[in-house]
Amino acid sequence: MSQLATEVMLIREFVLSAFQQNTRVVACEKTRRAICIDPGEASDDVVNYLHDNDLELQAITLTHGHLDHVGGTKALHDAFPDAEIIIHKGDEPLYFGLPQQPLLMGIQQSQLAALGLDFDAPPPLTRNWEHGEIYEVGELRFSVRHCPGHTPGHVVFAEECEKKVFVGDCLFYGSIGRTDLPGGSYEQLIESINSQILTLDDDTVVYSGHGPETTVGRERRQNPFLNGVYDAGRGRFI
Ligand SMILES: [Zn+2]
C-alpha cells in the first residue's frame, strides 16, 4: 500500500444515461474542491452528492463532446453557475451541436423526448483545453493530453502523483473507442493511446467513460488493439 502524501483524491462514480456512461465527481479531499468529468445526463444524485459532501464544484471538465458525456452539462451548470465549463476546441462543434446529435445517430425527432434525448442548447464555454496544460483542483494536478481519434478534440486527464488517468472513450477494459463516427480515425486513436496513455506508469489506474476500471499495464499487455494481436489478424480477430 502506497503511503504517498499526495493521495487526496476522492472519486465518486454515477452510471448515467441509456449509454451507461460513467459520470464522475473527482475532488481534493483536503480543500473540498471538485470537478465533474463528463456529466452524461441531468442528475439530482450528482448535485446532491456535491452538496451533501460539502464539495465546491469548480469546473465541468469534458473529455469530448458526445451527447452521453455532455448531456448533463446544462443541468449541472444551472445548479452550480460559478463552475467553469471546459472542452477542447476540436470538439466545440459536437458540444454546441448537442441538440442535433441524436438526429445524426438516426433517431427520429418524434422519438427524442421519449428517449430523454431532447437536449436544450448547452451553456457557453469558459475556455478550451490546451494540450499539455496542468489543471489544478486543490492539491490535485491533472495534465491535460490531447488524444484525437475517437473525436477530433478528445482529451484525457492524468494525475501522475495519484497514478490515475481519466480517458473518456479513448480506451476501455480490453477495447478501444469507436472510430467510425464523424471525425474518427483508427490510426490517430492508436497513436494517441500509445503516445499519451501508455507512456504512463503501468500501475496507473484507467477510468473509462464506459465499463470497469483497468490499468495501463493490463491494457498494454492484454488489449488486442494494443498488443499486436489485432494487427496480426490484419484487422480481423484470429
Ligand atoms: Zn464518445
Ligand SMILES: [Zn+2]
Ligand atoms: Zn461515451
